[in-house]
Amino acid sequence: xxxxxxxxxxxxxxxxxxxxxxxxxxxxxxxxxxxxxxxxxxxxxxxxxxxxxxxxxxxxxxxxxxxxxxxxxxxxxxxxxxxxxxxxxxxxxxxxxxxxxxxxxxxxxxxxxxxxxxxxxxxxxxxxxxxxxxxxxxxxxxxxxxxxxxxxxxxxxxxxxxxxxxxxxxxxxxxxxxxxxxx
DNA sequence: TGCACGATGAAC
DNA sequence: TTCATCGTGCAC
Numbered sequence: 001x002x003x004x005x006x007x008x009x010x011x012x013x014x015x016x017x018x019x020x021x022x023x024x025x026x027x028x029x030x031x032x033x034x035x036x037x038x039x040x041x042x043x044x045x046x047x048x049x050x051x052x053x054x055x056x057x058x059x060x061x062x063x064x065x066x067x068x069x070x071x072x073x074x075x076x077x078x079x080x081x082x083x084x085x086x087x088x089x090x091x092x093x094x095x096x097x098x099x100x101x102x103x104x105x106x107x108x109x110x111x112x113x114x115x116x117x118x119x120x121x122x123x124x125x126x127x128x129x130x131x132x133x134x135x136x137x138x139x140x141x142x143x144x145x146x147x148x149x150x151x152x153x154x155x156x157x158x159x160x161x162x163x164x165x166x167x168x169x170x171x172x173x174x175x176x177x178x179x180x181x182x183x
Numbered sequence: 184t185g186c187a188c189g190a191t192g193a194a195c
Numbered sequence: 196t197t198c199a200t201c202g203t204g205c206a207c
Contacts (some may be wrong), residue, residue, distance in 0.1 A: 042190070051190070061203055079201035081191050098190060116191045126202095158190050181191095 009069035017043040036102025040173035051162035054094035081116030150175040
């Protein structure tokens with residue numbers, strides 16, 4: 001299993017989002033290696049995307065999104081759950097891919113269908129905000145072999161306030177996978 | 184310095 | 196449909 005190179009993230013955000021499906025998210029915490037297979041993601045295309053956090057400009061919370069690609073953007077939502085994104089494209093582009101659901105692969109307890117549950121099950125929290133994915137304890141890797149799958153496109157979840165951007169098909173998931181949060 | 188509001192999840 | 200729960204961002 002090979003860690004993805006920095007160049008994987010420094011590309012078109014939609015392409016990165018689609019290609020993250022089927023990859024393995026790995027987090028090593030307290031000597032325990034937890035692995036989940038990514039089955040659902042959402043693309044956030046930058047400051048012009050009204051559903052993206054970066055649409056309000058560079059702030060204390062969103063500065064990670066404005067940083068270089070291949071880093072984790074982790075934030076607290078609704079005061080009780082964490083959400084993990086992967087920063088994409090060139091520094092300053094402020095785009096990212098939200099990881100919405102994974103399929104348990106190794107050392108994963110509890111449900112993983114949804115961005116909040118995913119982070120809880122893999123022990124991912126705000127301390128990992130800004131963490132470089134080109135590292136040994138938090139990274140994404142391509143599994144040795146993968147079965148072919150079909151990608152489904154849907155509108156993103158919970159962004160009704162974003163006007164026309166709410167209708168864009170920027171959520172991608174693996175068809176018929178039981179771990180997708182909202183098929 | 185105060186306050187409205189979420190890229191959610193679970194219960195009713 | 197309602198609620199738990201709190202950091203962030205912006206108004207004042």
